[in-house]
Amino acid sequence: MKLTAWLKEPLVHFLAAGAALFLLASWIWPAPEAGRVITVGEAQLLDHLQRRAQLYDEEGFRELLAGMSEEERAQLVRDAAVTEALYREGQALGLAEADPMIKQRVVQQMRLLLAEEEASDVELTEDDVRAYFEANQARYAEGARVSFSHAFFSTDRRGPGAEAAARAALVEMRQNASFGEAGRYGDRFLYQLNYADAAAREIAGQFGEEFAVKLFEMEPGEEWQGPIRSQYGWHVIGLAERNAPRVPEFDEIAGRVVQDAIADARALSAIVAIDRLMENYEVRDGAGIID
């Protein structure tokens, strides 16, 4: 499996753009000119415009520049020069070193560059992906889930009559009501009328444990069922769907597993890359060499 899909990743674009900018910047502001002379030419003006707009559209800005009056251009040259001068002064003072945000940004960029470089060599075979799937079954396990509508008969409002009212409604609903018409019967419920792909825990949280157990024992079908009791009263149930807990087959979710396996391999290779980088360093703490 080649990682050509990576070329579509926004992160890759971001890194490529970052690298290009870095090269561009070192060409536009060449290192020797670091003293009291600031040359502002076409390239510098373009760079200045794009940075200020946070928009990289060289052609558009080139046109903009060409159409500028002398006065506007002079102002722009001064702005660009001021920016560069302040940058040099700040660099000279070591402001970038002192600012934890900048340091963090540089560290983050370097980490991404390293990871990217390392990951470009990563290739996964179908066997690799299948092995990943086997090793990470828990990640793909699906809990039991239900989709249903219900008509509610409140014991608060109806007292002991709630159950009989629910039973009578069941008879009528079987003849006259689709699952979408549940709200026409019974009382307004505290939570939802329709539930889609609801997990047992959510149901237990809103109806009580006893109700959840009974609901998950029902067989889905076209007919109204019940009624079953919750902590609030009685419910006539239209159970459209019930999925037992399971781990899907590999083929059902292959696309998702591939993505996850690649992400995992990428994370792993980043660690390897950093380990390799650290081999070039000798780390000392106050007590002596620790590595």
Next chain:
Amino acid sequence: MQTRLLFASVAALSLAACQQGAEAPATPAQDMAVAAAPAADPLPLGDRVLLWGDTHVHSRNSVDAFATGLASADIDSAYRFARGIPVVFPKTGQRVQIDRPLDFLVMSDHAENLGISPRIEAGDPKVVDTVLGGRFARILAERGGAAFSAAMMGFDQAEKDRPAYFAELLTDENRQISWDAQVAAAERHNIPGTFTAIIGWEWSSTPNTRNLHRIVMTDVGGDVARQFLPFSYYQSDRPEDLWSFFEQTKARTGADFVAMPHNSNLSDGLMFALEDSDGNPFTAAYAERRSMWEPVVEMSQYKGTSETHPVLSPTDEFANFELRNMLLSGESTEASQGSYVRGAYLRGLAEAARIGRNPFQFGMIAASDSHTGFSSVEEDNFLGKMAEDFLPAERVGPDATGAIFPNVQMSAGGLAGVWADRNDRQSIFAAFRRKEVYGTTGPRMRVRVFAGYGFAAEDAERGDFADLGYRMGVPMGGTLARSDGRAPRLMIQAAMDPLAANLDRVQVVKGWLAADGTLHEKVFNVAWSGNRRMRADGTLPAVGNTVDLSTARYTNTIGAPELATVWTDPEFDASERAFYYVRVLQIPTPRQHVFDALAMGVDLATIDITPTIQERAWSSPVWYMP
């Protein structure tokens, strides 16, 4: 009609019978005539009531609100203000009063160093006798409130070092004392039926200045709330750990919780990123947990509106509204779906298709995030986010005080509308759980939405609108039943705030996941004032503008006081996942900074902020799942 009356009287009788004692016969079960008509109510069911509240207010017990020492209100003043009682603004000594009382309030002081600042000021030995407490007390005495607050927030410590740094000061005993005071204040002001003080706090996780803050609230009273301590980011800055705290605390004490993310616009895409805190893609289990504990998001507040961004929604002509796309440090960031609620709703549909469960199926509200202690949402009387730059001269003109979030830029708005059974803790909490809640930028616009398949065009005007809505559909926050081929209809009523401006229009925002896996969004104009004609592309001519910027006044000579409609989705595909929410726009009115600029004689052209805005309300969505 006669049948209806008959049922009502039978119902009244059966109620009377039930109230006479346990031996009274259970009339409905035994009376065959009634049992055969189970759809009738045994007693008239009152409609849900619209309650107004603010879930996000800080008193001087919050470490950042204390910044100027004595400028922000204490917690009792904050409650009294919300209840409509006149109070004194500590910053100026003037009397301030809300225009109308709120129905409920969450005092959401930051859990981090909760209540410690005023205890240091008061010389509480349990605090000032610690090494750190003593150091902070000296900073307050020698260098003043601003330096004190900076020190108290631990800004000189790396983020990851702060828990250990504060540990010596924040003993369980000290945390309990501060928490008990918060709880006691809530108990003092909680008057079920009139004013509900919901107990809560703010969890202030901000990894690398990316805002992941959540407002937490609980359904329980003080007796239970005292059995736990508010979880802070010093315990953990990972949302998953906050949810674990909820799970464990619920099991131990019975307290239920809701966490409401806010200011996703300040999160650089992190709030609704598609990975968990370890960088792993979502699983169904993650999505279940997240939607369990985070059923509602605070979408709009002083620090900006996080509905969407023009870059993300180029065809939404009203997307450019009170945006602040930056980090909590003020540094601007790129606009990404992960920073905006509409983006999250869209992503949620794709995630639901991928893993079987939507992690972002949440409702939305607005709240203030006031740090003065006062929930203040009126453009013409904005008391400010922080007390530092309260005075007009501090906000605009040559002597304006600089800040990352200066009052001149803040949005004077953020209020939650809640459709609840009653005004008490349990009922309001249940409304948040079922997402029958919405947000406005301050004006109390009454907005109601029901989605179903069987509404007729004239139903929106009916007297029993709500009863019909609940019978034939689901309210905002609900999920539509599967379609039998018919397209969903939204039955919508919107009424102006009687003390504010008329309405311009009602819109439906739809998002959907197409069969090819692509995500789409579209804004439909569905009801509007006057005799404007919709253009072929679905847009409307603007409503007009009556604002006089030389006096900061407008007139209600344009717009409509009420708009109602039944709208049918003209592009419905029963096989596609979708969401719908309603947006209601007011006619243009002057923005809050205009009042200060006029008072100060400052030229509005020198302030780079639009001087008129269209205030608005957003409903929670209704979802469709095939």
